[in-house]
Amino acid sequence: MxxxxxxxxxxxxxxxxxxxxxxxxxxxxxxxxxxxxxxxxxxxxxxxxxxxxxxxxxxxxxxxxxxxxxxxxxxxxxxxxxxxxxxxxxxRISLLQKQVKKLESIAQLIYDYWFTQFDFPDENGKPYRQSGGKMVYSKELKREIPDGWGVETLGDVCKIKLGGTPDTKNDAYWDGDIPWLSSAEIACNPVLSSEKYITEEGQKHSATEWSPSGSVALSITRYLRAAILGVDSCFNQSVVTLEENDLLKKEYLYPLVLSQIPRYLVLRTGAQQPHINKEVVAETIFVLPPMDVLNNYYKIVKPLYQKIITSAKKAxxxxxxxxxxxxxxxxxxxxxx
Structure with missing residues (x-):
């Protein structure tokens, strides 16, 4: 057909x-x-x-x-x-792609269970909130969160970058070996390649930014989509990246950004090219779990995300x-x- x-x-x-x-x-x-x-x-x-x-x-x-x-x-x-x-x-390609989607669904479900419903395992291995874990009201989030958990903005706890475009009329800036992403290439997770490549001169003499593999990319123009970078990349002005660190790794940042997209869509401005800006992402308020809870979460979901990236690379x-x-x-x- x-x-x-x-x-x-x-x-x-x-x-x-x-x-x-x-x-x-x-x-x-x-x-x-x-x-x-x-x-x-x-x-x-x-x-x-x-x-x-x-x-x-x-x-x-x-x-x-x-x-x-x-x-x-x-x-x-x-x-x-x-x-x-x-x-x-x-x-075989279809099976691998289905596996990626299935693993993503499982990982997202775990994130929601732990950090939206707050039913992460307590010290007895039981669901925290369902088992009567203490909750306190957060004025910033306008909802109850587990006692002892913090509230932060993304810009305060991770590095957020906005991209740019090298001069398209300068041949010395293009066809190099540095992947350069547009917002359309954030449609599939993880991002493993780019359509265009730039040179070191192009990176040096433009507003484009570079982020390492493992960063979370968000397209901020028209269709807002998120993906994990599977390769070190530069990107244009329609993309922002959130770089993982010792506290917030991609396994937490990626589902967190996904959960914010419905809100970001409401905040878009512009008629022909509706978009959000970097500040909207940086000012995103979220609940920050204690490090021991995060570490337990990473132990569970990290193998899932490793399998997602491995299967996507095989496909x-x-x-x-x-x-x-x-x-x-x-x-x-x-x-x-």
Whole structure:
């Protein structure tokens, strides 16, 4: 099944169930050709470039069916092996991506249980609040919090940075080896790569900032999203980062920032480019648990976050391997025994 609207988005799906579709989807039924191999051949950049060149319309271009049907597909004796290889790679990538989402859900649930409901294990291993743990009213947070816990602002307890953009007309600032992120690249957690790279000169002669792997990035323009940096990165002015430290590590900062996004959305200003600024993040008030509670929490969730990053990196590597192999397989440059 091929998305026939805006074909440059390169959307193809090998259906695994019965159903219907709208008129912006083309259904390609295999006839005398292995379905998985056909899917592989129609998943290449070469195919979608071909479709895009023949598309009609400007704002919402649609592929031309007659043009698409003339796309040449090479045939091989081992089509089934080629199709199965690509299918298995896609399946493995999908499993890893699902694992990342599942682990994130578990980690978020633990954070909410400990620091929103305040049912972290007490000295007897029982849920603190449910077991009658002492609560006191916080004027700053306008709610009850466990006795002995503090209230701080993010700007007072961690380093927060706002990015910038090197001069795009200066070639000496670009195509270096330093990842440089835009707000759109904060959509997936963790962030493992960037579309653009800058040089040391570009970093030195601009307002961009650099943050190490493990920092929490927040896009502050339009769609507010958070992600953990899996690589050392610079970033533009639509991104702020919160750098972890001995007190607040990414395992606490990331779910904390996620929990604040609904409030940040309400605080956005601007019509065409609704946004928040760095100060809104820095002035965020939150409850600060004692160090012993934080350490116990880190012991539990740190392996989950390590697994999230490891699984995401595996998915990225398999994705790159598939994209490298795919055009060579369907062009006959590589054979599958």
């Amino acid at each position: 091929l998305s026939n609207i805006r074909p440059y988005f390169k959307k193809a799906w090998l259906a695994n169930r019965q159903g219907g579709c709208c008129n912006d989807v083309l259904v390609v039924r295999p006839d005398g050709i292995d379905a998985k191999y056909l899917f592989a051949a129609l998943s290449t950049d070469a195919f979608f470039d071909y479709v895009t060149k023949g598309a009609k319309g400007t704002k919402m271009p649609r592929g031309d069916k007659d043009h698409i049907m003339r796309y040449p597909i090479l045939r091989f004796d081992n089509e089934q092996n080629i199709g199965s290889l690509i299918f298995n790679l896609n399946h 990225k590597l398999l994705n790159e391997l598939r994209d490298w192999l795919l055009p060579m397989l369907v062009n006959g440059q590589v054979k599958v025994s």
